[in-house]
Amino acid sequence: MALYYVAHRLFAAHDRALGAYIAHHLARRFGPDAVFLPFCDTDEENLDHPCKGRRLFELDSERLARIDAMVAILHGPSLDDGVCMEIGYAAGRGVPILSVTTDFQVYGPTADTALRLPFPDPLLQHVVDRVISVPQLGPPGGEGDRFERFLAQNLHAITRVATEVADALTDWPTPGPAMPPPSVNDQPLAYLEPSLYGGASWTAQVSDALRAHGFATHHAERFTNAAADPTLTASEDWTALAHASLAVVDIRGPETPPGAALVWA
Structure with a gap:
């Protein structure tokens, strides 16, 4: 059975909720044992350990060492450094990485450039195998007041992202080569x-x-x-x-x- 790791920002409820939503959608498609969700599956809220941070690192690293693909949730100009470290670890092993974003911002080296990148650092664009981007709101309409309708438009975009992630993993490419060991040269x-x-x-x-x-x-x-x-x-x-x-x-x-x-x- 393949194992998919959902990397996401951990520190606020809405970030954890988005990670849980995507993980739940993947579990319905591939089975609950095929998905690892940090914080949830390490029971970070209730974990009692004299060196909690180190223990969490060990638990996450154990899963990272045997995953078949990573789903990385990335939003905004200030990307979570923990997620980026997880991406670097996966990329070094040749693990396919699928990035998910609903961010409508794009980035480039200058304000007037024709080049538009989904992330503020082009190195992420280089190591990620596929980007699933749904920056638009869902269709207007529905019932309730304007806030409820606006919420429904945003939830529609999140549902679409989760569906596209599951579809992409169904036909995922084979892992690429791991980063080779350092070259042995006269001058390192x-x-x-x-x-x-x-x-x-x-x-x-x-x-x-x-x-x-x-x-x-x-x-x-x-x-x-x-x-x-x-x-x-x-x-x-x-x-x-x-x-x-x-x-x-x-x-x-x-x-x-x-x-x-x-x-x-």
Whole structure:
């Protein structure tokens, strides 16, 4: 039996409810034992353990090590770093990743660019195998006051997303190759992921220190090279990460950026 992991933001009731709705829809199609839903299946609300965070990490990692596909729920410009780490873990193993969003926002390197991406970090676009996006509300009409009708329009979009996810998993592609082990070269490669909140001096200092110890370095360029297509530089960053024997990630800032969380995994 295949096992599907539903990765979602955990910290608010509406995020957990959306994850539970999609997991419930998948369980009706594939069976309850085919779906793993964090927080719910680890009983996080009631888990009593002297090192609860570590125990939850172990429980989630145990499932991540044997899943056949991941459904990752991603919304908004500030993506959940925990979900992005789960995506990075799955991508490194070659596990197919299906992303789900009802976000009507799109992103690009500049305001006037013709390039429109579903996520603020193009590295996510590169590692995710398929994006299911339903940004529109459902059809107007129905009964009740205007708020009830508006709620029905939003629930219609969520139902459509869940149905499309189940349909996609029914005919899911075979897993891709796992990230290869680091290349064995005379000069090892170090991958550097700078912080989006600044840190040019950090990059220079870390690069100098690594080169002094015999490393070649690759600096993530999908945000720093404004003249390049970010989808191409994201691919180059991921390829460099696959061949690196060391990754150094700057996680400074009010939150861990999504690409940094993905690389960190």
